[in-house]
Amino acid sequence: MYDPTVARLTYRALLGRRRALILSALPALLLVIAIAVRLLDAADDAVAVQLLSSFALATMVPIIGVIAGTGAIGPEIDDGSIVYLLSKPLKRPTIIVTKLFVAVAVTMAFSGLPILVAGFILVGGSQQIAAAFAIAAIVASIAYSALFLLLGTVTRHAVVFGLVYALLWEALFGSFVDGARTLSVQQWGLAVAERVVGDGVDVTSAVGLTTAAILLAVVTVAGTWYAGQRLKRLALTGEE
Amino acid sequence: MSTISISHVSRWYGNVVAVNDVTMDVGPGVTGLLGPNGAGKSTLIAMMGGFLAPSVGTVTLDGAQVWRNEQAYREIGIVPEREAMYDFLTGREFVVANAELHGLPDPGAAAARALATVEMEHAQDRRIDTYSKGMRQRVKMASALVHEPSVLLLDEPFNGMDPRQRMHLMELLRRMGAEGRTVLFSSHILEEVEQLAAHIEVIVAGRHAASGDFRRIRRLMTDRPHRYLVRSSNDRALAAALIADPSTAGIELDWNERALRIQAIDFERFTRELPRVAREHHIRLLTVSPSDESLESVFSYLVSA
Numbered sequence: 212m213y214d215p216t217v218a219r220l221t222y223r224a225l226l227g228r229r230r231a232l233i234l235s236a237l238p239a240l241l242l243v244i245a246i247a248v249r250l251l252d253a254a255d256d257a258v259a260v261q262l263l264s265s266f267a268l269a270t271m272v273p274i275i276g277v278i279a280g281t282g283a284i285g286p287e288i289d290d291g292s293i294v295y296l297l298s299k300p301l302k303r304p305t306i307i308v309t310k311l312f313v314a315v316a317v318t319m320a321f322s323g324l325p326i327l328v329a330g331f332i333l334v335g336g337s338q339q340i341a342a343a344f345a346i347a348a349i350v351a352s353i354a355y356s357a358l359f360l361l362l363g364t365v366t367r368h369a370v371v372f373g374l375v376y377a378l379l380w381e382a383l384f385g386s387f388v389d390g391a392r393t394l395s396v397q398q399w400g401l402a403v404a405e406r407v408v409g410d411g412v413d414v415t416s417a418v419g420l421t422t423a424a425i426l427l428a429v430v431t432v433a434g435t436w437y438a439g440q441r442l443k444r445l446a447l448t449g450e451e
Numbered sequence: 452m453s454t455i456s457i458s459h460v461s462r463w464y465g466n467v468v469a470v471n472d473v474t475m476d477v478g479p480g481v482t483g484l485l486g487p488n489g490a491g492k493s494t495l496i497a498m499m500g501g502f503l504a505p506s507v508g509t510v511t512l513d514g515a516q517v518w519r520n521e522q523a524y525r526e527i528g529i530v531p532e533r534e535a536m537y538d539f540l541t542g543r544e545f546v547v548a549n550a551e552l553h554g555l556p557d558p559g560a561a562a563a564r565a566l567a568t569v570e571m572e573h574a575q576d577r578r579i580d581t582y583s584k585g586m587r588q589r590v591k592m593a594s595a596l597v598h599e600p601s602v603l604l605l606d607e608p609f610n611g612m613d614p615r616q617r618m619h620l621m622e623l624l625r626r627m628g629a630e631g632r633t634v635l636f637s638s639h640i641l642e643e644v645e646q647l648a649a650h651i652e653v654i655v656a657g658r659h660a661a662s663g664d665f666r667r668i669r670r671l672m673t674d675r676p677h678r679y680l681v682r683s684s685n686d687r688a689l690a691a692a693l694i695a696d697p698s699t700a701g702i703e704l705d706w707n708e709r710a711l712r713i714q715a716i717d718f719e720r721f722t723r724e725l726p727r728v729a730r731e732h733h734i735r736l737l738t739v740s741p742s743d744e745s746l747e748s749v750f751s752y753l754v755s756a
Contacts, residue, residue, distance in 0.1 A: 216551040220537055227539050290535035298529045299552040300521050447502035
């Protein structure tokens with residue numbers, strides 16, 4: 212279910228100069244803000260939670276998920292170079308699963324790690340806030356990658372739809388509308404953070420940990436399966 | 452030795468029929484798929500390559516269905532028309548990756564062999580995005596050859612190539628055909644196909660219009676009525692003299708254009724007779740222009756024939 216060559220090609224496409232720059236922009240911003248807050252001596256647990264949940268988890272993680280998830284397959288389908296993967300004795304679900312691994316790894320690296328560092332800059336090891344949000348980001352990375360990889364096989368405008376989902380649904384509706392919260396990857400991540408974080412810290416998720424785990428598994432597995440089906444049915448023709 | 456069999460294949464997109472009930476066998480040697488742009492050549496090649504399901508009919512390679520059968524790619528090598536490759540790789544990295552994806556035991560050696568076949572060793576360590584069109588085409592070719600397939604499908608491989616590159620690729624394809632591989636390439640240029648393919652399949656407007664060796668196709672294309680627009684110093688006298696000759700089937704005096712519209716049925720004789728007749732009757736020819744020489748009209752004649 213995993214092909215190292217497909218993975219290598221995907222990594223190199225994702226981490227090419229331009230995309231790597233876009234991927235690093237938000238984590239860099241997060242670190243800059245964390246350092247500024249620390250230098251201004253305004254850092255306490257509440258501020259850290261605020262920054263890590265509303266900016267990092269609600270905005271940065273989904274956007275990085277969009278770039279990595281759709282970028283792992285969308286451009287290849289768009290320009291037709293995927294023909295070089297499809298014209299091989301290679302099961303199409305293997306291509307999808309491999310690309311999912313890569314997208315997850317990239318999303319984790321560009322969101323989990325900076326969040327951990329930013330958390331430590333803000334409050335050190337206090338109440339395990341840094342670790343809690345880093346783990347939440349890692350968990351959310353899995354579902355986001357699967358979701359946006361699927362989107363990359365469904366539409367040519369995957370980035371646009373992905374950003375609309377990430378910014379409107381996750382960041383906006385997710386914060387205000389209750390129903391949307393249950394079906395928000397961000398809340399599933401928060402459910403994990405809620406469990407990890409120390410007692411006195413105000414981190415609450417709209418969903419329980421069990422529900423979150425089930426929903427996350429369902430979205431990841433179903434999304435990946437359907438993306439495999441999409442690729443099986445993908446028709447390629449020339450420019451005619 | 453492999454044969455691709457296309458049996459009563461049609462393919463439509465919504466209301467548009469791209470390929471219309473085509474049946475043909477493509478066997479070892481070089482076959483040219485000839486047709487004007489938009490005739491359905493790419494759609495047909497996509498179905499042969501397993502990238503598109505026929506709406507009806509079957510496409511098989513040595514008896515096995517091609518669509519949704521990734522094992523078929525052990526025998527098929529594909530050179531797509533589209534330019535996009537993994538441009539951030541070097542030529543060598545790209546061909547090695549293709550060899551690995553085929554699961555070859557020694558990808559490095561296979562890639563080196565393929566790159567040598569297309570004579571690209573000198574540029575193999577440069578990034579693909581620095582390549583010219585011809586170099587790209589050759590690296591695509593190497594990636595298609597890396598697993599030594601028995602079938603090679605090429606969609607418009609000569610598009611945008613300069614004459615030297617064209618000659619080089621033709622030589623390579625000829626060699627592949629002589630080795631007993633089934634080589635099929637598409638083109639909208641008769642001369643290209645004629646120079647290379649022993650066997651030609653003509654596709655026009657989605658239909659299989661003709662099939663045979665290039666002499667037969669050439670004859671079909673020249674043995675049709677040719678239409679000419681002719682202006683002269685004395686149109687009526689010229690018309691009278693020409694209609695007496697068996698090379699013409701009809702002459703119309705087009706009063707608006709102040710010209711003759713001539714239908715010639717013996718193309719060679721007509722081109723010989725026209726200047727001779729004019730000279731004999733002291734008529735000056737002012738304009739002689741073929742009015743239906745576009746390839747499209749040649750093709751549409753073939754379809755209606």
